[in-house]
Amino acid sequence: MNKTEFLKALEKQLKYLPKEDRDDALNYYSEYIDDMNFAENEDISIRLGKPKDIAKNIISECAEKTVDKHDSEKGAKSTAKIVWLTILIICSSPVTLPIAIALLVICFTLIFTITVVLLSLGLSAVLVLLAGIICTVLSFILPGFGTKLVGLGIGLIIAAVGALLLIITIFLAELFIKLIILICKAIIGKKKEA
Amino acid sequence: MTYQLTAPLLDACVIGVVAAGDTYGYTLTQKVQEVVDISESTLYPVLRRLQKSGLLTTYDQPFEGRNRRYYSITEDGKKQLDFYKAEWEVYKNNIDRLLGGASNE
Numbered sequence: 001m002n003k004t005e006f007l008k009a010l011e012k013q014l015k016y017l018p019k020e021d022r023d024d025a026l027n028y029y030s031e032y033i034d035d036m037n038f039a040e041n042e043d044i045s046i047r048l049g050k051p052k053d054i055a056k057n058i059i060s061e062c063a064e065k066t067v068d069k070h071d072s073e074k075g076a077k078s079t080a081k082i083v084w085l086t087i088l089i090i091c092s093s094p095v096t097l098p099i100a101i102a103l104l105v106i107c108f109t110l111i112f113t114i115t116v117v118l119l120s121l122g123l124s125a126v127l128v129l130l131a132g133i134i135c136t137v138l139s140f141i142l143p144g145f146g147t148k149l150v151g152l153g154i155g156l157i158i159a160a161v162g163a164l165l166l167i168i169t170i171f172l173a174e175l176f177i178k179l180i181i182l183i184c185k186a187i188i189g190k191k192k193e194a
Numbered sequence: 195m196t197y198q199l200t201a202p203l204l205d206a207c208v209i210g211v212v213a214a215g216d217t218y219g220y221t222l223t224q225k226v227q228e229v230v231d232i233s234e235s236t237l238y239p240v241l242r243r244l245q246k247s248g249l250l251t252t253y254d255q256p257f258e259g260r261n262r263r264y265y266s267i268t269e270d271g272k273k274q275l276d277f278y279k280a281e282w283e284v285y286k287n288n289i290d291r292l293l294g295g296a297s298n299e
Contacts, residue, residue: 028219028238031262035220036234047234054235061239065246 003033006044006051013055016088017062025058056092063089063188079181086184111180118173125165132159199230206278208240209267212250213275216266241265249274 001009007026014022029048038044045051063085069078090100132155139151199207204226211217211225223237244250249271254261267275 024242025238027261028241028263031260032219032223032234034260035218049233049235054238057235057239058242061242065243 001043001045002041003030003038003044006033006048009051010055013051013092014058016084017059021058021062029054052092059085059088059092060188067185067188079177082181082184082188086187089188114176118169118176121172122166122169125162125169127162128165129159129162132156132162135159199232202278203282204230204232204236204240205244206275206282208237208244209249209271209275209278212265213267213272216264218262218264222265244271 007030010029011022011026014025017025033044033048036044036047038047048054063082066078066081066085087104090103091097134155135158136152136155139148139155142148142151207226207230208222211222217225219237219241222241223232223234226232226237241250245252245265248268250265251268252263252265254263256262
């Protein structure tokens, strides 16, 4: 494996990292290889190490950095980054690929199912809330004071139930996202010790 | 090597070498390798982390028609090195005491 082949292989291993991190690593190893003074036909990976192993180090360092950053700056973007890096770490772990794929499929199915359930819950909540509001408004055009009052009461109750459902859904969704981050951090942290 | 190097101690060693004079990845690795058994690729993530946390800074200098990235220590890095040195002194003395039987305390 010569310099060009080595850097190509390393780049391929790092292709899912942010461009800045990838370029920095490639520049470092390009310089490093020049400094190591290899012979014309020498295999670089024997002295320097396999691109895959080197990439593993870089990816887990990148993940730890993202976790540290996430502790100070919250937000959907940095959460997504953590989830993404966790997937990368699972893929680059020594676990055989079929097992990694199976694990990822199970995780995705779970996440997908829970997301769909939460979305439908949220949608129902919004609809119930809407129905309550419409009922409340319509109660004003009902004939007779008593009927108006009953309609208003029913409308407000339905609206309140809808609002409550919505609050519960948002609470559950936040809990769910926190859980995902916790799991990702646990996986990244585990790799740190290894 | 009988004794293992922990991550903070490796950080301390790297900062120490850089504090003695600006240096680049390859010679830095060589210097640490003279004393501790680390692989050629051990230091990249360490350097990157130290750089991100503001303890080291980098600058580029041309060398034989290519680029060479030098690492140099920052003010924060110097403070951290002092801290590491003090911690190491305490740790080293404690271990020495234990090795000596700890009877004089």
